[in-house]
Amino acid sequence: MGDPYRLVERLPTLEEYTRICVDVGWGDIVNFDAARTSLPASRCAFVAELGDDAVGMGRVVGDGAIYFYVQDVAVLHAHQGRGLGGRILGALVDWVGRNAPEQAFVGLFAAVGTEGFYRRFGFEAHTGMTGMFQVTPRPR
Numbered sequence: 001m002g003d004p005y006r007l008v009e010r011l012p013t014l015e016e017y018t019r020i021c022v023d024v025g026w027g028d029i030v031n032f033d034a035a036r037t038s039l040p041a042s043r044c045a046f047v048a049e050l051g052d053d054a055v056g057m058g059r060v061v062g063d064g065a066i067y068f069y070v071q072d073v074a075v076l077h078a079h080q081g082r083g084l085g086g087r088i089l090g091a092l093v094d095w096v097g098r099n100a101p102e103q104a105f106v107g108l109f110a111a112v113g114t115e116g117f118y119r120r121f122g123f124e125a126h127t128g129m130t131g132m133f134q135v136t137p138r139p140r
């Protein structure tokens with residue numbers, strides 16, 4: 001049987017984005033109101049489709065010149081372990097290779113346990129550099 005999945009270069013809709021985020025446990029982390037503005041500001045995005053359903057996604061954000069960040073790589077639980085995450089990440093890395101100038105910085109945050117997944121695509125933790133972040137508070 002052929003590959004039932006299709007990888008399409010497009011943004012996830014807000015509904016697709018929300019469904020995938022909730023499925024992988026990001027439901028309480030992501031500000032879905034802000035996602036309305038964030039998604040169209042992406043530099044590129046890919047969606048893995050099965051029939052009419054979006055089952056995986058990933059995108060690149062950044063200034064489009066020097067700084068690029070891989071963001072929101074996620075596959076619905078029911079479809080994990082079938083190579084989709086790798087296909088999505090590979091497509092994003094290819095896109096950066098075709099569109100970023102030399103010496104561009106391509107960053108991401110790897111969830112604990114996913115470091116090996118990203119290493120295969122050329123990402124490394126660098127000694128002497130620690131990725132750090134903060135999250136703006138919610139209003140009380």
Ligand SMILES: CC(C)(COP(=O)(O)OP(=O)(O)OC[C@H]1O[C@@H](n2cnc3c(N)ncnc32)[C@H](O)[C@@H]1OP(=O)(O)O)[C@@H](O)C(=O)NCCC(=O)NCCS
Nearest residue numbers: 024073074075080081082083084085086110111113114117
């Ligand atoms: C991480 C994620 C996108 C991988 O998607 P996937 O479709 O299951 O990945 P693939 O099937 O392409 O797997 C690629 C390889 O990475 C490995 N891998 C996948 N998920 C992994 C994980 N969480 N930890 C370590 N290795 C992982 C697989 O074992 C596979 O190796 P193999 O080819 O030797 O079997 C998916 O597990 C996911 O959505 N997780 C929840 C969201 C998340 O944590 N995203 C990363 C944000 S930093």
